[in-house]
Amino acid sequence: MTDIGQDRILVVDDGAENREILVDLLGSEGYTVDTAVDGAEAVEKALASPPDLILMDVSMPRLTGFEACRRLKADERTHLVPIVLVTGLVAREDRIQGIAAGCDDFLTKPVDSEQLIARTRNLLRTKSLVDELEQAENVLVSLANALDAKDNYTRGHSERVARYAEALGAEMGLGRIECRNLRRAGLLHDIGKIGTNLEYLHKPGPLTTTEYEEVKKHPVVGFEICRPLRTMAPLLALIRGHHERLDGRGYPDALRADAVPVPLRCLTIADVYDAITSDRSYRKALPRDRAFKIMSEEASTGMWDARLVDLFFDKVQHLD
Ligand SMILES: [Fe+2]
Structure with missing residues (x-):
């Protein structure tokens, strides 16, 4: 999506206050924001209707951010959706675990609003380019199918x-x-x-x-x-x-x-x-x-x- 008003961001955090902060910040920038209260709900929502970006807490009940990230990156429907892990954890091992799970970026809590907006813009820009390329490939696949069917x-x-x-x-x-x-x-x-x-x-x-x-x-x-x-x-x-x-x-x-x-x-x-x-x-x-x-x-x-x-x-x- 190139039109900022159409970009959909999924905010995932088990803390209501944290969710609210991110929803307010992103909402004031004109993004459409949806929320999930833990990793399991995030996976469910994202697979049902893939967003353009996911901002996700790491320590959450039911399913951690690492595991949710791993599942979303392994699924065809969401593997190209950028995921930012928003975490209070700064330990090197945690970063490595996040990268291994396939996450695209990190933000450290408490979130710096300018950094958040700058990263969001960057990742959404890349995502829209990837979408365009994917659409081009899909056009070719449709053509190949049409050719077979003829x-x-x-x-x-x-x-x-x-x-x-x-x-x-x-x-x-x-x-x-x-x-x-x-x-x-x-x-x-x-x-x-x-x-x-x-x-x-x-x-x-x-x-x-x-x-x-x-x-x-x-x-x-x-x-x-x-x-x-x-x-x-x-x-x-x-x-x-x-x-x-x-x-x-x-x-x-x-x-x-x-x-x-x-x-x-x-x-x-x-x-x-x-x-x-x-x-x-x-x-x-x-x-x-x-x-x-x-x-x-x-x-x-x-x-x-x-x-x-x-x-x-x-x-x-x-x-x-
Ligand atoms: Fe052939």
Whole structure:
């Protein structure tokens, strides 16, 4: 939100007097302020309707500020909401605990009103920029979905690839952020098909060399579409590389073995599995056991990571 009148701040404190001080200060600056009396209520309110900023006490009954912060930062709906811990605690260990919980800033009690307003403005400005970038990514995801839906053969493909890739990443022990990036990249991996002639994508038979060369451009087109958005930086290699293979015979960069990192291996396996088990213009969907056989054979020739293919069929394919 760029309009100050629309910025919503959640003030969390178990002391009524402390809440009042912050509500008065922020209210007089034109912000819309809501309150919660402890960490549990804060989590509940913030998840139901994410505010633009949270100012939160640390020592509270039911749920401490640290724990509330940790939960909100772990949830997709609120992970980008800045959280300031307002605390009387100045010990180094407490600060470290706050940072570990993912908080964005600290204010020390009693709150200095000028400092409070300056920090609030800064964090809200950053938040509004992040919102804009997120909206841009959402527009691209909507476009990718629309692109899938237009084509009977790919309806729901990106959603499924996103789900499989994220789950396989988690099984491989990748971190939360890497798994999240796998999901985002899964949603967007084929966005470059927006520039591909639909006739080629729907062609019932094999493509000519010229047609195939045209279709093969889509990972680079997708990469170029997403490149201007800085928040997409961690997704670029995944989008560009989703047709690479370990044997160096993929495209566009003919990457080989170690040049194909584990997250990209997860995405390619998810994509190939969904392609095999869905109807295509040139063939009917194949059953899962056939897909496993095909992909295991391909893995044994060095096309895919055999360990990941096994893990996928062991744990992930049951998702749908
Ligand atoms: Fe693709």
